[in-house]
Amino acid sequence: MRSRSxxxxxxxxxxxxMFPLSQGLVQFDNGVGLEEFLTAWPSLSxxxxxxAYP
Amino acid sequence: xxxxxxLRKLFCNDDVQPGVVGFVSRLLTECHDHYWELDWxxxxxxxxxxxxxGTEVTIEVPFRPSVFRATIAxxxxxxxxxxxxxxxxxxxxxxxxxxxxxxRHDAPAQIDGSDALAAGPLLIRERGLFGCKK
Numbered sequence: 001m002r003s004r005s006x007x008x009x010x011x012x013x014x015x016x017x018m019f020p021l022s023q024g025l026v027q028f029d030n031g032v033g034l035e036e037f038l039t040a041w042p043s044l045s046x047x048x049x050x051x052a053y054p
Numbered sequence: 055x056x057x058x059x060x061l062r063k064l065f066c067n068d069d070v071q072p073g074v075v076g077f078v079s080r081l082l083t084e085c086h087d088h089y090w091e092l093d094w095x096x097x098x099x100x101x102x103x104x105x106x107x108g109t110e111v112t113i114e115v116p117f118r119p120s121v122f123r124a125t126i127a128x129x130x131x132x133x134x135x136x137x138x139x140x141x142x143x144x145x146x147x148x149x150x151x152x153x154x155x156x157x158r159h160d161a162p163a164q165i166d167g168s169d170a171l172a173a174g175p176l177l178i179r180e181r182g183l184f185g186c187k188k
Contacts, residue, residue, distance in 0.1 A: 020072050
């Protein structure tokens with residue numbers, strides 16, 4: 001399986017239209033983007049962001 | 055369009071009200087306008103009970119299971135705002151997923167522009183799926 005870009009990975013998760021990015025959540029499921037996400041994980045650049053929760 | 059056709063159409067994605075947020079908005083509007091009680095206890099199947107008519111319509115849900123959990127989470131995020139209009143009960147435990155929605159008898163006769171439901175698209179922009187500001 002080829003490694004995909006973050007944009008491609010996000011698009012895979014919304015193939016059924018139920019999780020558009022506008023909702024603020026990307027949902028990786030078995031058969032709906034999770035396998036591709038795990039394949040791409042080692043090559044994805046990562047950034048830790050500290051979040052202040054009120 | 056009869057009840058079953060209209061209810062099945064609810065579960066089709068909608069370009070105007072997309073995603074889980076749009077689906078929940080359409081679901082609540084349908085339950086309110088047509089006085090349905092929703093009983094949803096399996097990810098792939100739910101039942102609408104006509105409160106006045108006694109009609110029962112079971113729908114085979116076409117969504118992947120995680121959409122059911124996201125739907126419950128969305129209803130939970132809205133629960134305070136819609137408490138005057140609906141009686142809501144749910145469990146979002148992975149081993150015990152269920153959702154019931156019942157319109158209140160004394161609910162407003164019609165959803166208008168000031169109602170939280172009519173503000174669905176606004177909620178999409180301002181809050182995201184779980185009510186968190188983006």
